[in-house]
Amino acid sequence: MLDASIITVLLIVFVGQASPGPATLSIAATSMGQSRGHGVALAFGIITGSLIWSGSAAMGLAALMMHFEWALVLLKYVGGAYLLWLGYRSWMSSRGVASVDLALNPVQVSSYQRSYWKGFAIHITNPKAIMMFASLYSFGLPAGATSQTVWVIFVLVAIQSALVNLGYAFLFSTPSMRKGYLKLKRPLDRLVAVFFGAAGSKMLLSSSVQN
Structure with missing residues (x-):
């Protein structure tokens, strides 16, 4: 049976992953x-990034990295610039015309491999991810926690990350969701562009990594 502290850690990570x-x-x-295939590939890229940060935190590398603020500042600028680039791409996409039937005329803008690396880049350049995992493994574990407890959390977080991200990929690739996207493509693309632009700008303009 799972310890209450482990359940608490999983709930906190779930909120961060699902929000x-x-x-x-x-x-x-x-x-x-x-x-759906592109969404799944991108989700696997995000899952890979999550595993790297979680594993690093479990081994203490994340806590060590947090002591070297220059490394996280560099990561912040790389991540912010990448989000701005994604925002620009989404804004340019909003100027296009949606296909009447994506099933017959799919939008072929990237390969599965590119979708995977896009997801990986989004997550691996997010300094909030490493700070979240470092905080959880440093302060969320009960006093006297064994290495076995740490790796149980690592495995459960990995499973949870896969379920959440792949679940989103399957949910948003359903016919009803895709039909809704066709009707709202332009405003949705612009909403994504504004969100990425705001997130990237905040990351670049923040005075410190902790902000």
Whole structure:
């Protein structure tokens, strides 16, 4: 039976993973605008990034990295610039015309491999991810927690990340969601562009990584 502290850690991570953000918004837009396969590929990229940050935190590397603020500042600028680029791409996409039937005339803007690396880049350049995992493993674990407890949390977080992100990919690639996307493509693309632009600008303009 899971310890209460482990359940608390999983709940906190779940809220962070399931709440709207660059990762979930990218999965939604990709799954609706391209295909389920592209959304799944992007989700796997995000899952890979999550595993890297979670594993690093479990081994203590994340806590060490947080002591070197220059590394997180550099990561912040890279991530902010990448989000601005995604915002620009989404805004340019909003100027196009949606296909009447995505099933017959799909939007072929990227390969599955590119979708995977896009998801990976979104998550691996997000300094909030490493700070969240570092905080959880540093302060969320009960006193005297064993290495076995740490790795149980790592495995459960990995499973939870896969379920959440792949779940979003399957949810937003359903016919009803794709039909809704066709009707609202322009405002949705612009909403994504504004969100990415705001998130990227905030990351670049913040005075410190903790902000």
